[in-house]
Amino acid sequence: MKPTVLIVGGDSTIGDALIPCVERAGHTVVATTRRETPGSISLDLSSDTWRIPDDVSVAFMLAGETSLQNCEANRAETHNINVTRTIALTRQLVQAGSKIVFISSNLVFDGSVPHRKSEDMTCPTTEYGRQKAETERALLELGATIVRMTKVLSPDKGLLVDWMRALAKAQEIRPFSNVVLAPIPLSFVVELLARVVEYKGGGIIQLSGNEDISYAAAIKHLAQRMGIDETLVVPSVAPHEAMANIPKYTTLDVRALKEWFGLEAPDVWTTLDSMLPEPASRRAAIF
Numbered sequence: 001m002k003p004t005v006l007i008v009g010g011d012s013t014i015g016d017a018l019i020p021c022v023e024r025a026g027h028t029v030v031a032t033t034r035r036e037t038p039g040s041i042s043l044d045l046s047s048d049t050w051r052i053p054d055d056v057s058v059a060f061m062l063a064g065e066t067s068l069q070n071c072e073a074n075r076a077e078t079h080n081i082n083v084t085r086t087i088a089l090t091r092q093l094v095q096a097g098s099k100i101v102f103i104s105s106n107l108v109f110d111g112s113v114p115h116r117k118s119e120d121m122t123c124p125t126t127e128y129g130r131q132k133a134e135t136e137r138a139l140l141e142l143g144a145t146i147v148r149m150t151k152v153l154s155p156d157k158g159l160l161v162d163w164m165r166a167l168a169k170a171q172e173i174r175p176f177s178n179v180v181l182a183p184i185p186l187s188f189v190v191e192l193l194a195r196v197v198e199y200k201g202g203g204i205i206q207l208s209g210n211e212d213i214s215y216a217a218a219i220k221h222l223a224q225r226m227g228i229d230e231t232l233v234v235p236s237v238a239p240h241e242a243m244a245n246i247p248k249y250t251t252l253d254v255r256a257l258k259e260w261f262g263l264e265a266p267d268v269w270t271t272l273d274s275m276l277p278e279p280a281s282r283r284a285a286i287f
Helices: 013-024 068-073 075-095 127-141 159-168 186-196 215-226 255-261 268-273 280-286
Strands: 004-008 028-033 058-061 099-105 145-149 203-207
Touching: 004 013, 013 028, 013 186, 058 075, 068 075, 068 127, 075 099, 075 127, 099 127, 127 145, 127 203, 145 186, 159 215, 186 203, 186 255, 203 255, 215 268
Parallel strands: 004 028, 004 058, 058 099, 099 145, 145 203
Antiparallel strands: none
């Protein structure tokens, strides 16, 4: 019998894309949302009352506060959501016999060195990263699988898509040349997570692009591929005071991807090309 999969945070970018991917594999999917959405279970991690469906074999923990700024400004409130309540919900699911998959971030590290190994000690410099690292430790003790990710790119939304729209309107943009990302495509993320449903192991899985590139280099590449005037891309430098908690490197070591799942780390330039608004019908939908 195929397992029943619970997606906590089914209205998140990853959750929304993961639902049909898991359903195509023949699994029954139950999703939660903070909103009143038909077909979904209402679950708000800011509250300690929630209804968990019966017979959940695998639960993906995708819900939480992801804004770095909000985590810094509201530490107690976001810690309650991202740590306290997430651990409590996980413990309840584990006691009911569910396997847990927790989505984490490269920000559990300080970004001082590239290609961090999964076994390296966490060393976050942001409140968001500290909350993720604390939750990771607790959930690993409960037998959860942790999936750490670098920047996930959706072809439909996000900063790069906003910039692409501006360039298509001949508007000048000023991306930072000293802030980096190691992007992975949303399609790759959901493919891997769908495989994790059947994965019998545990521990930490890391997803990352193969190298760090600057935001300026990323959008300049996209401008070239779109045939847009590159002079509209005017690289700028993030001020020194803003760089205190911004990682110099974001890449993670992903050797386990090939060993466990037969997957290679996504090439960052290929990932960027997946953002291009093609075919023509897609261009119309985005721009």
